Amino acid sequence: MLFADRLERRFGAARALRGVSLSVHAGECHLILGPNGAGKSTLLRLLAGLARPTAGSVTRPGGRRSIGLLSHQSQLYGDLTAVENLTFTARLYGVSDPGGQARARLAAVGLAERADEPVRGLSRGMVQRVAIARALLHGPNVLLLDEPFTGLDPQSSELTLGLLAAEQAAGQALVLVTHDAQEAWELATHAHLLVRGSWAFGGPREASLDGFLRRCREALHG
């Protein structure tokens, strides 16, 4: 579904990514952890096609249409209503019945009654749900998520987790970048640690979160 081969990304003399490879298949959830500045967001931008790698390549068999991106910024227009934002996205992606699909997606994330309110007036949790609806609107095969739980209250986090679990169960692949493994451990099929632009370790998720965190601490602090 999504393949990255020896990705490198430089910003001047600084190397943000150093030979990172990743294979993502249907129904998998790849949890990518790392400290600040490890290159997590850069990796997601390369996977999404929003930036070009200095070396290496990204293969998206379904093209740009197969990718959905939920970054820590909502990508929504604050002065437009939730349904107007989604209708616009639907038009960009050539989705049939843009208005109807937009309302259906908002209903699926529990926001049918707030669909006609400007995004600027919604709470952080609601904005995040609109952003998820937006990212899923065109039916992508792979959803890239950058810190999707940041700033959410426990109830909103749980709702977001439920929405992502449902998408994964339907066969969608998730690549989830976070600095808190606990939030999304239940979803993860694979877990990776990115340190200074390269994998410290990674692979199928181990049974215990504690064991994984212990390995992370050892990799980070020796």
Next chain:
Amino acid sequence: MGEFFRVALAVAAKDLRVEHRSKTALVSAIAFAALVLVIFNFARDAAAVSREALAPSVLWITFSFSGVIALNRSFALERENAALDGLLLAPVSRSALFLGKYLANLAFVFTVEAVALPLFVLFFGVDLTGSLGGIVLTAVLATTGFVAVGTVFAAMTVRTRFAELMLPLLVLPFLLPPVIGAVQVTARLLAGRPLSEIAGWLRILGFYDLVFVTLCLLLFPPLMDE
């Protein structure tokens, strides 16, 4: 081709809807235009400079500077919440995105000009009888070119730290040819000179539009790729 224009119209409609809701840029551009006209009107020494001599320059200074204010908001609204990422992620032609932004900017700048022109007549007491059609045509020709250039520069500067400062610095040199042409045409129209005297300037404005709109359509996609 239908897909191309469908996307462009969707982007333009979205931009106009956002501006219709917020009205921030429109109000500030019109207020700026009114302020410039008031200042020039009261700062002019009537004994030294006649209204007729000053009016064409004032009109085009007003149009071009308030146009730059209008262009600044074009991509500023994409910066909020990183909406630009959402646009660039969509599997659509970058040129269609440019056309959409360009059409919205044209509508926006034309609106500012449509409000500023009556204010200009009011403050400068200029009689536009017989020259209104020519001035509107000149405004359309000059605006078409400089808005295309401004749209590209607005896209280039949106990710810089000082976008509001960078845009005028970059775009104003490119505004010189159409503004000089428009001032020359306006001066002759207000003086009631024959069409033969302005035809050459109008051709230059048309040529500028053709070259720069085409260049901008071609340059926008690679500029947006990184």
